[in-house]
Amino acid sequence: MSRLDFTLSAGPTVASAQTLAALGSPITYHYDPEFLDLFRATERKVAQLFETRNDIVLMQGEAIVALEGAARSLVREGMPVLNLVQGVFGKGMGYWLRDFGAELHEIEVPYNEAVAPERVAEYLDAHPEIELVAVVASETPSGTVSDVSRIGPICRERGVLTLVDTVSGVGSMEFRTDAWGLDICVAGAQKSLGGPPGVALVSVSAAAWDAIGRNERAPRASYLSLLDWKEKWLGGGAFPYTPSVSDMHGLAACLDQILDEGVDAAIARHVASAAVTRAGVRAMGLDLWPVSDDIAAACVTSVALPDGLDDVQVRKHVRDRYGVMLSSGQGAGNIIRIAHMGPTASGLFPIVGISALGRALMDMGWEVNVGAGVDAALAVLSEQRG
Numbered sequence: 001m002s003r004l005d006f007t008l009s010a011g012p013t014v015a016s017a018q019t020l021a022a023l024g025s026p027i028t029y030h031y032d033p034e035f036l037d038l039f040r041a042t043e044r045k046v047a048q049l050f051e052t053r054n055d056i057v058l059m060q061g062e063a064i065v066a067l068e069g070a071a072r073s074l075v076r077e078g079m080p081v082l083n084l085v086q087g088v089f090g091k092g093m094g095y096w097l098r099d100f101g102a103e104l105h106e107i108e109v110p111y112n113e114a115v116a117p118e119r120v121a122e123y124l125d126a127h128p129e130i131e132l133v134a135v136v137a138s139e140t141p142s143g144t145v146s147d148v149s150r151i152g153p154i155c156r157e158r159g160v161l162t163l164v165d166t167v168s169g170v171g172s173m174e175f176r177t178d179a180w181g182l183d184i185c186v187a188g189a190q191k192s193l194g195g196p197p198g199v200a201l202v203s204v205s206a207a208a209w210d211a212i213g214r215n216e217r218a219p220r221a222s223y224l225s226l227l228d229w230k231e232k233w234l235g236g237g238a239f240p241y242t243p244s245v246s247d248m249h250g251l252a253a254c255l256d257q258i259l260d261e262g263v264d265a266a267i268a269r270h271v272a273s274a275a276v277t278r279a280g281v282r283a284m285g286l287d288l289w290p291v292s293d294d295i296a297a298a299c300v301t302s303v304a305l306p307d308g309l310d311d312v313q314v315r316k317h318v319r320d321r322y323g324v325m326l327s328s329g330q331g332a333g334n335i336i337r338i339a340h341m342g343p344t345a346s347g348l349f350p351i352v353g354i355s356a357l358g359r360a361l362m363d364m365g366w367e368v369n370v371g372a373g374v375d376a377a378l379a380v381l382s383e384q385r386g
């Protein structure tokens with residue numbers, strides 16, 4: 001196997017040197033005063049990033065632990081819930097919701113499209129019994145986003161709670177928890193923040209705590225419990241279990257970097273790299289997977305593969321021959337993904353991704369104009385920096 005030179009996968013992504021150094025911090029007792037300070041300061045940084053005054057819970061585990069924990073905490077037996085599906089994470093949330101007892105309603109669109117906010121408003125008006133809307137802000141495997149800036153207020157105006165998967169969204173797209181009235185939001189460290197996989201960043205509104213408190217089935221004394229964190233840690237200063245000390249140091253470091261850079265600047269950097277990538281992909285003669293650029297994610301570009309090729313063959317070739325790791329579509333379609341996420345949303349990284357992908361497709365017998373792609377991508381980059 002050839003050396004891996006570039007990780008351009010859609011999470012975990014590359015961590016910066018500062019983040020890696022922080023991950024090597026001494027492992028201390030979790031009640032050491034310095035660790036307690038770090039933990040609390042990290043909560044405040046997450047609140048700043050999420051633009052919220054809501055409680056922050058840092059669940060210790062990959063974001064899935066928080067998504068499952070939040071869904072279980074909110075859903076009561078027979079509760080009418082509307083789930084918005086435009087990709088595999090939305091679909092998976094629906095399986096959970098039904099499993100946890102929800103009376104499931106879904107608006108589902110093809111995985112290269114986005115659910116229109118108007119449809120959500122119409123659906124809620126037609127079904128006033130719905131109490132919760134689940135939405136994926138950045139559907140990473142599809143490489144698409146949904147307009148939570150409009151869906152949030154539509155739900156809030158109707159007194160409907162929201163559960164938002166923004167695991168890859170925060171840090172690469174505008175995300176205003178309080179201004180948009182979002183109740184539970186979940187992000188991960190290993191996507192647009194460039195941190196370690198293993199910590200889940202959660203915000204919980206007062207209305208959501210209220211609903212959880214009234215839910216007899218909300219997990220208690222459980223790894224999935226949000227209530228344990230509220231009662232033991234936020235309310236009592238005792239951890240429900242030992243936090244992942246090293247990962248917390250890594251998370252603190254990547255938050256420092258994004259707050260120093262400025263969240264808006266970090267978002268602009270992702271948007272710029274996405275534009276470079278899309279220009280290159282198109283000029284090579286390949287098709288983008290999302291139906292339009294306005295729903296294309298800023299953290300990852302999904303490229304439709306020509307019929308007859310699949311991502312397993314293509315990713316293996318790109319990795320073996322060119323030392324670049326790309327992502328699959330995780331079942332969202334016949335696609336391959338070039339991420340520009342965290343530290344790789346910068347400069348020439350997208351050029352590496354498109355040239356390795358384009359040349360691999362050529363090697364495999366497809367007609368691809370790599371030179372035109374690289375040239376078009378560089379033209380956009382040059383313009384951005386000029």
Ligand SMILES: *Cc1c(COP(=O)(O)O)cnc(C)c1O
Binds near residue numbers: 139
């Ligand atoms: C990465 C990601 C998650 C976390 O899921 P994993 O399968 O553990 O990576 C959840 N939701 C979205 C949208 C993600 O991108």
